[in-house]
Amino acid sequence: MAENKSNYTEDSIRSLDWKEHIRLRPGMYIGKLGDGSAQDDGIYVLVKEIIDNCIDEHVMGFGKQINISISEHRVEVRDYGRGIPLGKVVDCVSKINTGGKYDSKAFQKSVGLNGVGTKAVNALSTYFKVQSFRDGQTKFAEFNQGELLNESELEPTNQKNGTLIIFEPDDSIFKNYHFIPQYLDDQIWNYAFLNAGLTVNFNNVKYHSENGLLDLLQRKTNEEALRYPIVHLKGDDIELALTHSNQYGEEYYSFVNGQFTTQGGTHLQAFREALVKTVRDFYGKNYDATDVRASIVASVSVRVMEPVFESQTKTKLGSQAVGPDGPTMRVFVNDFVKKSLDDYLHKHADVAEALQKRILQSERERKEISGIKKLANERAKKANLHNKKLRDCRMHYNDVKAKNPEDTMIFITEGDSASGSITKSRDVQTQAVFSLRGKPLNCFNLTKKVVYENEEFNLLQHALNIEDGIDGLRYRKIVIATDADVDGMHIRLLLMTFFLQFFPDVVKNGHLFILETPLFRVRNKKETIYCYSEAEKQKATNKLGAKAEVTRFKGLGEISPNEFGDFIGENIRLEPVILQKQTSIEQLLTFYMGKNTPNRQNFIIDNLRVEKDVIDEIAS
Structure with a gap:
């Protein structure tokens, strides 16, 4: 002990510079890292941090267009705002707490107030370029991992005012990363919806909205499934859109100062409370809150001064007040909803009637399953004491004290051999395993009663903690881990049907994934290569030679x-399970899981490809 003390000297104390700290602790600045398979992975946060600055310029009245180009590993963003002051081009992207948003008069309702975002992108990129165009002059600077490589002199230009940022994320930090187009599409549409009049050109496709959150809900819903037309209400610093559908669960899209708060916060909590209170007062009935909100699809956007978020990535609002001297968030949202929604329902009797019918239907459904639900929960409680199906991990997504909640996942496996292999090799801190017994029930077109009657489904929903919605979800990623054969594919479909039918918000919020496992192992005495496709196998065979040993894995148990x-x-x-914009859950499930056998047979016959066809394609 004495020796250790003597080694602890002034030389032991070390200060990290800004870029070293960001690279050593990237999670503090951009949340989790990831490879791009999840919507909140770090590479999308990098894109967001750059676009946020462009949006703030637009909100201040400078620049109605943003051009974005994203290829496999390179991002380019050009706005037409005022342009960074030319003497501060280097400082604005390489000095922490340097920016133009500390003067609250200039950026009263901005997103990026802490001067960190662009610097984090710079530090976490192998190539980063900033170029400002301002009043006929331009200047640029280039960096590698935050280190300045090249700084230009002032030069004349005929380009319009604005800023250009180009960056390439560091693949030593974001390992095996790739951008998924659907995630970028959603991200950019949100910017368009929240900034009416703004045009975003993304990879030569134009994104533009005139009707804000009304357009957002029209994109997120299937018009045929709505119980009444979307209600769209706007006020000073607040906008909301809402409707009810036929799906289970509650679905919300919440925003603060144009920032998509994926985890909600005080504004969303206030909206949910205000909705129930307003509905109860309007109908003069003390409806259960769950019946009022069941099957709701809604979006709420607020603009506040000096917002307080619960993390650097700004996914959850913590502010209790709208501004330093303003009302509480709860009072602000409640006053608006109470007046605007009440007025709307009085003026639109058809919507008021349809809303009440939806509430009464939810009430009947809840009461119908209350008896079986009670028995099922008692059984689940007993099973949880010694649940052989679940090998749990130590950290959970809904645990505020968890060190890495974003890394938590649960593998849903088939059979003992597969679950045994995963259980032995998993990380017990963050990875859990739930073992299925055979093929689950096809629950298409069944009511939620079956979730409680079917022991396996009931235990699964309790393991995930999603019975009353995904607020308490215990794992960030729900991973279906089945064999890549016909039976395994069938089980995948049955599990996806279960989630889409009863817990669609699990899928819509990006929590459901398919585990890709290698189909082949190619090896010689010096090297082993695992291959996930026929093309990878051919490449590996060419590399290791014709005498290489090739093993085909038929199942996970092997x-x-x-x-x-x-x-x-x-x-x-x-592989994330993603719902396309035009996808109707009902139509999707009807086609694949319903009883339309001739249509499905014809589809399979028309699209069938055998292994020989695939090999011939690769060869050609």
Whole structure:
């Protein structure tokens, strides 16, 4: 002990500079890292941090257009705002707490107030370029991992005022990363919806909205499934849109100062309370809050001064007040909803009638399953004491004290051999395993009563903690881990049907994934390569030579625990289950899981490809 004390000297104390700190602790600045398979992975946060600055310029009245180009590993963003002051081009992207938003008069309702975002992008990129165009002059600077490489002199230009940022994320930090087009599409549409009149050109496609949150809900819903037309209400610093559909659960899109708060916060909590209170007062009935909100699809956007978020990535609002001297968030939202929604329902009797019918239907459905729900929950409680189906992990997504909640995941497996391999090779801190017994029930067109009557479904919803919505979800990622054969694919479909039918918000909020496991192992005495496709196998065979040993994995149970550790660790490959904009859950499930056998047969016959066809394609 004495020796350790003597080694602890002034030389032991070290200060990190800004870029070292960001690269050492990137999670503090951009949340989790990830490879791009999840919507909130770090590479999308990098894109957001740059676009946020462009949006703030637009909100201040400078620049009605933003051009964005994103290729596999390169991002370019050009706005037409005022342009960074030319003497501060380097400082604005490389000095922490340097920016133009500390003067609250200039940026009263801005998103990026802390002067960190662009610097984080710079530090976490292998190439970063900033160029400002201002009043006929331009200047640029280039960086590598935050280190200045090149700084230009002032030069004349005939380009319009504004700022250009180009960056390439560092693949040593964002390992095996790739941008998923649907995620970028959603991200950019949100900017358009929240900034009426703004045009965003993304990879030569124009994004533009004139009707704000009304357009957003029209994009997110299927018009045929809505119980009444979308209600769209706007006030000073607040806008909301809402409707009810036929799906289970509650679906919300909440925003603060143009920032998509994926985890909600005080503004969303206030809206949910205000909605229930207003509805009860309007009908003069003390309806249960869950019945009022069941099947709701809504979006709420507020603009506040000096917003307080619960993290640097600004995904959850913590502000209790609208501004330093303004009302509380709860009072502000409640006053607006009480007046505007009440007025709307008085003026639109057809909407008021349809809303009440939806509430009464939810009430009947809740009461119908209350008896079976009670029994099922008692059974689940007993099973949870010794639940053989669940091998839990130590950290959970809904645990505020968890060190890495974003890393938590649960593998849903089939059979003992597969679950055994995963259980032996998993990270017990963040990875749980739920083992299915055979094929689950096809629950298409069944009511939620079946979730409680079917023991396996009931135990699964309790393991995930999603019975009353996804607010308490215990794992960030729900991973379906089945064999890549016909039976495994069938089980995938049945599980996806379960989530889409009863818990669609799990899918819509980006929590459901498919585990990709290698189909082949190609090896010689010096090297082993795992291949996830026929094309990768051909490439590996060419590399290792014709005498290389090729093993085809028929099921997960054939992969040893030692090997499996490579596929669910740092190099894990996950395919997100994404609902396209035009996808109707009802139509999707009817086609694939319903009884329209001739239509489905014809589709399979028309699209069938055998392994020989795939090999011929690769060869050609």
